[in-house]
Amino acid sequence: GAVVSQHPSWVICKSGTSVKIECRSLDFQATTMFWYRQFPKQSLMLMATSNEGSKATYEQGVEKDKFLINHASLTLSTLTVTSAHPEDSSFYICSARELAENIQYFGAGTRLSVL
Amino acid sequence: GNSVTQMEGPVTLSEEAFLTINCTYTATGYPSLFWYVQYPGEGLQLLLKATKADDKGSNKGFEATYRKETTSFHLEKGSVQVSDSAVYFCALSPRGGSEKLVFGKGTKLTVNP
Numbered sequence: 001g002a003v004v005s006q007h008p009s010w011v012i013c014k015s016g017t018s019v020k021i022e023c024r025s026l027d028f029q030a031t032t033m034f035w036y037r038q039f040p041k042q043s044l045m046l047m048a049t050s051n052e053g054s055k056a057t058y059e060q061g062v063e064k065d066k067f068l069i070n071h072a073s074l075t076l077s078t079l080t081v082t083s084a085h086p087e088d089s090s091f092y093i094c095s096a097r098e099l100a101e102n103i104q105y106f107g108a109g110t111r112l113s114v115l
Numbered sequence: 116g117n118s119v120t121q122m123e124g125p126v127t128l129s130e131e132a133f134l135t136i137n138c139t140y141t142a143t144g145y146p147s148l149f150w151y152v153q154y155p156g157e158g159l160q161l162l163l164k165a166t167k168a169d170d171k172g173s174n175k176g177f178e179a180t181y182r183k184e185t186t187s188f189h190l191e192k193g194s195v196q197v198s199d200s201a202v203y204f205c206a207l208s209p210r211g212g213s214e215k216l217v218f219g220k221g222t223k224l225t226v227n228p
Contacts, residue, residue: 006158032214043204043220044159093158097214102147102166104208104216109158 002028004096006107013084014115021079021110023094029074030096034104035067038091050077084114117142121205121219128195128226136190136222138179138205146207148172148181148188149216153202162190162203195226 003026013019023033031052036044048069049057056069066088068080077096081088091111095104122137140148147166151159163172168183177192188205205219 034215041223043218046215049215095159095216102208103149103161103164105161106151106159109156111156 002026002096002098002103002105004094004105004107006094006110008110009108010111010113012113012115015085016083018080018082019084019112021081021092021094021112023077023079023096023107025075025096025098025105028096028098030077031074031099032097033071033077034095034097035069035077035079036093036095038093038109044093047079081112084112086114088112089114117146117207117209117217119205119207119217119219121203121222123220123222125223125225128224130197130226130228131194132226134190134192134195134199134224136203136205136224138188138190138219140186140188140205140207142186142207142209144210146209148179149206149208150177150179150188150190151204151206151218153204153221155201159204195224197226197228200224200226 005024007022033050035047047062050069050071052071058064071077093109095106118141120139149164150162152162153159163174165172165181171180179190202221202223204221206216
């Protein structure tokens, strides 16, 4: 299957700083990528849909100014958590949609801890 | 609307036991159906999929059949191993419309030696 690389896998930052997470599709082009947040022992919550060359589409209740998404190329989307606070600590997972198969392939996730 | 309902866990089995995790769905149109697996501390991996009624997805000894008449996609494995311990998510992808995946809540499986 296709491979999606997510980096970093784990990040610790101080409150008030910004953190950037990268999501790359390694062997296919992805016009659409997705960003999810997962709380402990819960399912994935879709945060936003990232569209190459256009603005991201955010789910209701997700602050677009706090979670900045950029999808500048067909293989890379980034999520920047701006002015992070402890309540932003979570597991963030990206996925990329392989168009021909209509399958989403997932990155390994990023664990963010905000002190 | 679209939704996925999975049996609640956790599920605890002994090695070599038979596994069933139930999944039913509600969807408009004809969705594609998926099972994803998440090992501790990792992201989701596609386990198997089915794109139309009566399709059977299979991988690593796991199977699931797309049953349109019962709107179900139950996951089964004849003999589980300790290494199968993980969280399993059932999901659907609507056809011809939204690209978003709709996930069930996940079922945690623990297999004891």
